[in-house]
Amino acid sequence: MLLTALILMPLLFAGIVAFAPARNARGMALLGTTLALALGAFVCSQFDWGYADKHQFGAAEPFVWFPALGLNLSLGVDSVALMLVLLTVLLGPICVLCSWTAITQRVRTYYSWLLVLQAAMTGVFCARDVIFFYICFEFTLIPMFILISLYGSTNRRKAAIKFFLFTFTGSVIALAGLIYVAWYATTTSGGRFQGWTFDIGALESAARTMSLRQQSIVLLALMAGFAVKVPLFPVHTWLPLAHTEAPTAGSVILAGVLLKLGTYALYRFVLPFVPEAVVEYAPFIGVLCIIGILYGGLICWVQTDVKKLVAYSSVAHLGFCVLGLFALNNTGITGSILYMINHGLSTGALFLLIGMVYERYHTRSMKELGGLASKMPVWATFMVFFTMASVGLPGLNGFVSEFLCLLGAFQASSAWGSGLWGSLGLQPGATPGDYGPWFAAVAGVGMIVAAMYLLYMVGRMVWGPLVEPRSHAHHAHGAEDPNALPRDLTPREIGLLIPIAALCIGLGIYPKPVLDALQPPVSRTIAHYEQLRNSPRLTPTAPAEHASAQDGEGAP
């Protein structure tokens, strides 16, 4: 019931906002998101942390939706999903508050879509049914499309369409993969038709019995969909455009939660569904991550649009996150999940800060802005703080997750198969890979690159002699705009940054509760990989067994 309420609450308020008077829209939206946050906190307090790997709060009798296809509206969260739900409901009121003065046109449309978006994102994390998951996953596109195309900046139309097309195309392919798994599951034992099910848990156990070849195809389909969302190199190009053109709240949600839908889906579907294929191709995905880290990072370094810089930094950061995920060990996956939350906080905050400057100066160009520390010291303090969180400074949140992801990659060799090297015609040696440390070392160069571009940004925006756009100086000293914001941050703006800053420090200094809470579900995910490692079917030196496995189980 609680989770249903958590999804319905924003929807209810979306309806209220849509029909209430426009001047009440932002107030109602704030109320709705705050109530959702309170409800989220309540869910968190009711969650049984002793069984963090069990999906809790699911109704005993799931609402049967379409019995012929076994479609249920079943919900439930384990600790991983719960943390992401909490991140979503936390960013809710922050997004409403950061739009408080920025959105003046069509406010009702804006806030109601914002609320619908929150409901859809919550639904993704709570879903225990593939179809419900997919509906929510896809439904996030529509509110986001509208937010970008109606409230974005100059190039918003192109950005919105590109965002939509990219992610939509990808996720259709992923759906094909998921439906194939469901179809396979109907006939697992002995070719008898058993009826459809879309329950994630049931599909999980069925999918694992697929042959390596089948798993590889499903992996390809799922990656096609989810990698776009993450985004991984080379399907990341929608992200900089969408981020740059989106309104501030849109960027915050995009960086904070929407990208995490991709990584969450990788965690929820790819890792448990097709473990053998994952083991084979993890090094290949790792290479893509590393390319993303370095390539994305270096591109950041030559940006002049500050929002685009932060957008590209997400490509680099999410590379670390996925690298940790595909390290297939406890440290890596724990770090990766923590990374999802930390990136949402620190990058979300950076987008907020850039939005605050944009609202004052109406430019994002670092050629027209500089040395703002002398004019906006409070803003500058937060900017430096969140930059340091983003750069992975120990003591703040980013470090814990980044270090764990890299440590995971460092130790990944034992979990990885030889798929990559095999497909390249290389034989990595008697043990499948002492190359994990190399992955960590090359990815670690990304830490240096991150310092390069983030300090370049801070050096331009915060430090140095003051630079303001010429039009702005004219505007400010000429006609006094009655709605003009004061120079430095208002109490409202400070108020919405402080909780994020507090969480950054909290998760950096005392991450233990979160780390502990993540262990049961992560260990459950890992357990299967450990079984695989001990089972003869995966021995990479025995290709003949692969073939026989395929013959035996391939034909349904």
Place this chain on the structure above:
Amino acid sequence: MLSQEHITGHAATAIDEGGMLTMLVPALTILAVVLCGLFAAMRVKNKAPAFVTVALLAASFVAVLMTYLNLGVEKTWIAHGFDWINFSWSGSENRKLTTHALIANFSFYLDGLTILWMLFVTGLGTLIALYASEYMSHDVGAGYCRFFAAFSLFVFSMACLVMADNFLLLYLGWEGVGLCSYLLIGYFYKKPSAVAAAKKAFIVNRIGDLFLALGIMLIYTHFGSLEYTTVFAQTETYIEALKEGNLEVIPATVQLIPLLLMGGAFGKSAQLPLYVWLPDAMEGPTPVSALIHAATMVTAGVFLVARTYPLFLLSEHALPAVAWIGALTAFFSATIGMAQFDIKRIMAYSTVSQLGYMFCGLGVLTSVGGAFHVFTHAFFKAMLFLACGAVMHGFAGQLDLRKLSGVGFMRGWKVTTVAMLVGCLNLAGFPIITSGYWSKDMILGEAFANPHTQAIGWILLLTAGLTAYYTFRVFFRVFVGPVQYEMGDEHHGAHEDAHGHGEATHAPAHATHATPHAPGWAINTVLAVLAISAFAIIPFTYSHGGWVHTMIEGSTARYEGAAAYLGHGEHAHGTFLGFEAHGALMVVSGIVGAIGIVIAWWLHYAGRTTAATSRADALLPKLGPIPRWAQHKWYVDEFYDFLIVRPLWVLSNIFHFIDQYIVDGIVDLFGAAPSLTGKAVRPSQSGELHSYAAWMAGGMAVLILIVILVAT
């Protein structure tokens, strides 16, 4: 990989409530940060932040001292604060249930090395904060709170670095001091050069940090723990094997660890090839240069090697590499220091050079000598910087030694000049009466005492002469001679606030600063205390380190005669040209130092009539382009720029181009195909979303079909 007895058998460790006193150090320093932050928020316009900081740092010094007096250094103590990154999980390895843990707590490891470092970090921190209360007084109400907040945060980070009981907390302190260094170098943030220097320091340090991080990961992977106690318990068996001469039993991965850690140490301690950030770091306010970039932070690399000395002993190449890099850095930066005119930069290059000596000390197996030199250097180098800072403060930012002369003969500069002289004597290694002589001599003697490191000894001896020369070049040019000066043109950027929003309105001269002003009580007190303590530490430390020796003997840095491959196992003693090395060097290094001083006197003092000219001017052209190259720092910055920064910049732009036009273009092409077909087939379709939905249904069916066909 080791039996349980070895781990429990490591008896040196005890856990005691008495150690909890040290928890006060991070607590007090963080309190200072928070209070300075509050002062900033309340827009306090007086010196309160400085005095709060001084009081709290003094309290933390007392806490360290009390800990030392209570616990002593015979045993190693662990004081547990709280769990930081701490989690465990169970897995299965070959069908056996195994439990793993990643533990890096906020806990402190208290041995002689920790106490030694913490004593001078907190002690000098207090003194320099007091000095800064006056030095930064131009910024009261502006950056004053920011300065002291960052200053206290630095001491906090340094405490974490030094006292950590695990590698990850050390890493926290390591990056934390880097952040504070960044914030403080860039303190005058309106100056583009300061911002660039800050950025450079952070990024170059990060290069080292990557090696350190990889080293830590390798330690965790190999030893299964990040905690010193567990790791060093395991290295003990290796050390035993080494003592018997079995280098083969040590796995290659273990031998790789110190080489990685070394990368981190060379970044933080500004050694070749990563030293380039430290001279630029002089853009920061002088108290920062004194505390962070001379006395404490830059010795963190030396600390790291000393802390992980057992690991360094396990590698055949690690300590020789440390010694060679140290010796080459010492010589190389001394040559640059000789040719500079900015007195703060000269001090910066001398810091790089002296850090090289410290690494040599560790590298030639006298960890006591290395630590001893860190300890004495902390005092006299801080004093030299503070004296230079007093000059800079009094002469409106003037640092050029060609524009200052005879400062010592002016009114009110006596204390500064005496402090400068004491500092210079120490740095030059003036025999017997200076602590710098004793510590440098110990390293030199040990270098010659080992037949394998004779060459290093000669480099260091030559460098000692160069050091004495460039040190006294500053003294003879600036502090004695005819009284002549030219005021600087700025006052630490503090005046830019008065000129609106940093627009380039350079007032020709600031009337208020047209005449020099002598330092006040805070600066003089600190200089006097440091000058006295530079002598006062001699009785405790002379002759093989004395007190420092007892501190190091009870720590991880003790040398256990294990490194047979370095020649010590055979008890083969090297000599200095046939004489017993230690005894001979006491005489020789004194003579070399004296020669350097005399040359400086001849070239830069005797017969000098103006500030700008000296006898050296006639000599320099005879050396060809060498002095010019040295003055341009051998073009290393330009070389790095040409070799690394430019190509990377070009590459980034190429990537950006590829991303915008090629990667995106290809994807657009794929995207365009269906929508073009869509337009051709159904031109009348109204909404784009509708057509997508229709195509989705059709496409979905095809896709599923494809997946099924391919997969089965």
